Structure formats: structure tokens, C-alpha cells
Amino acid sequence: MPRPYEREELTVVVPVWDDYTGPVLEETLASILAQRPRPRLLVFDNASEAPVVVPEGATIVRTDRRLSIGAARNAAVADVTTRWTMLWDADDFMLPGTVADLLVCAGTDRSIVVVAAGILDGTTGQRHHWPRRWTMPLARLRRTYALLHVVSSLFPTTGALLRTDVVLDGGGFADAEGGDDWVVGISLALRGRVVFGRGLGRLYRHHPGSVSADWTGSRDISRHAALARARLAADPAAPAFARGALPAFRLAQALVIYVLRPVSRCLPARRHELRPSDHVER
Numbered sequence: 001m002p003r004p005y006e007r008e009e010l011t012v013v014v015p016v017w018d019d020y021t022g023p024v025l026e027e028t029l030a031s032i033l034a035q036r037p038r039p040r041l042l043v044f045d046n047a048s049e050a051p052v053v054v055p056e057g058a059t060i061v062r063t064d065r066r067l068s069i070g071a072a073r074n075a076a077v078a079d080v081t082t083r084w085t086m087l088w089d090a091d092d093f094m095l096p097g098t099v100a101d102l103l104v105c106a107g108t109d110r111s112i113v114v115v116a117a118g119i120l121d122g123t124t125g126q127r128h129h130w131p132r133r134w135t136m137p138l139a140r141l142r143r144t145y146a147l148l149h150v151v152s153s154l155f156p157t158t159g160a161l162l163r164t165d166v167v168l169d170g171g172g173f174a175d176a177e178g179g180d181d182w183v184v185g186i187s188l189a190l191r192g193r194v195v196f197g198r199g200l201g202r203l204y205r206h207h208p209g210s211v212s213a214d215w216t217g218s219r220d221i222s223r224h225a226a227l228a229r230a231r232l233a234a235d236p237a238a239p240a241f242a243r244g245a246l247p248a249f250r251l252a253q254a255l256v257i258y259v260l261r262p263v264s265r266c267l268p269a270r271r272h273e274l275r276p277s278d279h280v281e282r
Contacts (some may be wrong), residue, residue: 070180117201177223
């Protein structure tokens, strides 16, 4: 039986702990509550040492035992009662009009399971290269796109609309401290359509205490890639031929991680200029 949903369409989930609390979190939550239509806001306190205070209009859920990022996200999504879920990082800013834009792009098409937003890099002031524009048309080839997403992450699930029932039915996020968002994207793409919002939705602000600050590059991405292969092997929605071709996926991942990525870093930097539509008040 389909899961019953309340009339509100979207819940934004923000997992927080220790270094993620404070003024930056306050700005983040304020940017979410300023959206129109206003989404539900669920703050998931992942066993912070100090109590987390949330503004009026937000709900807080707490766990007394520290969970991995992926497990915390799964626990929070289990409490969501709206059709759409958006996972949001505690140190990122939601640009004006983001919720309205993504909900319009989602429409009423039940085949859509992800509506991804563009990212504004807070360090450079430029549009972030991910998701790469040239890969977006490939999303029309649903199965091909899902399998390419196993090779290299093509779209962000953080800051995107995710169909709540499909997140849960597909196995959710990996129980890990990184790569968990890549993994959930595989199961989502295997089950429905991925589409993209019309403009930028997330201002990415790198936080010194973030988990990604401790990543060492290729070694960590290789670990995340192993999680992606494990999800492909275990997901019943994956085609049988793909589950049987895991060595080929491992080889393709290694090519991307150890050859294409280093080569791309040696090329002259390309500025991702913002277009007028990227900052439109949506």
C-alpha cells in the first residue's frame, strides 16, 4: 500500500552535531524558513554534546548515540511524512526561491524521484562544476544514466528533492561517513527519473569541521566507489547484467578516479560563469 502523505509537500532535514551548531547553523535554518512555500524543517541532533536550539517553526529530533552521517540521514527520513524530502548540510545556505523552483520542476509526474539543484561555490562565487552541464541530458536515458552514476557521481542528492517513499524503499543512505549520498542516488536513479531545477539552489560553504575536510582525495573517493558497487550488487532494481559486471564497474571507477580526475586538474581552470537565470528570484 502506498505510504500516506500529509498535505505539505516537502520536509527539509538538517542533521547537526557539535561543530555544526552555532551562528552558521542559525543562518542556514533561517534561509530555509524564509522559503516560500515554507517547507517543514526537521533538525536531527546527532548526539551533540551541547543542546541544539532551533528557531520557531522547526522541529528537532535527537538521538543519544552518535550515528554515521548516512545512518543519521536514514533515521531522520524515517520520521518524514511529506511526499518530498530534502537533505541539507548544516553549513550551507538555501538561496531564495529554491523550494518553489524545485517543486515546480517536480510537478505531478510520479516518475520523477529526484529534482537536483545547481550549486553556488561560496569560495569562488562561481557556479560549481557539479553537476556538470554536459551530463544532464543523459538523464533522459534512465537506466544508462543510473549505471553511469555508479561509475562517477553525476548529480547531488544533498540539496535535491528526493521522493521519500523511494528513498526508503531503495535502501536509503549507506551507513557511512562519506559516499552515503552517492549510494542513495544510485537506488533512486534505478527507480525513476532524475531532473534538474532551473537555477542555483545551494550556496556551498566549506566548514573546517566538516567530514569532507578530512578527505584525502583519491583514497577516500575510492572507498566511496566501493560503497557504490556494493549498492549496485545488492539493489534488486539493478539489472542482472549490471550486477554481474561489477569488475567492469570497478575498472571504470578506477579510470575516473586515478586517470581522468588527475588529468582534469592539470588542465587550465575553467570559470563557470553565472547566467542571469541562475540568480532569478524564482
